[in-house]
Amino acid sequence: METKKKIDNEILDSIRAHINSVPRVESHYVRASTSREFIDGGLSIAEMHRNYAKEQKSANKPEVNYDTYARIFNFEFNIGFFAPRKDQCDLCESYKNAEEKEKEKLENAYQLHLKEKN
Structure with missing residues (x-):
């Protein structure tokens, strides 16, 4: 045993x-x-x-x-x-993958998006 x-x-x-x-x-x-x-x-x-x-x-x-x-x-x-695949948000992904200048343009929309998410 x-x-x-x-x-x-x-x-x-x-x-x-x-x-x-x-x-x-x-x-x-x-x-x-x-x-x-x-x-x-x-x-x-x-x-x-x-x-x-x-x-x-x-x-x-x-x-x-x-x-x-x-x-x-x-x-x-x-x-x-x-x-998960269905968990990938277009705005979040585009912000995450953007270069610095593009991130600056997306910043306000992204911050508003995060507030709405929470």
Whole structure:
């Protein structure tokens, strides 16, 4: 019979704290119908685990393997890695992708749009 090794609560808390430290973006259009949050910036669970492991090593603290990190991420958090396709607003996207001079022209409309969104 195989026995599972129990992971110390302090280590589990360090995983949760690391996941919570990653900035999230709220869904734009579908926020009324979902509580899911999204991580921007091209991260993946594997990349987050590598960052976590590096931080733990530099602080001389124990770390967990990828499977444990991924299990906590997947079962305790409601986070996705990209905004849904229907969640991409034309005004927000054009402002985000505009060059500086164009951004200056769009600034007032964009700020008004953000106020209306909230």
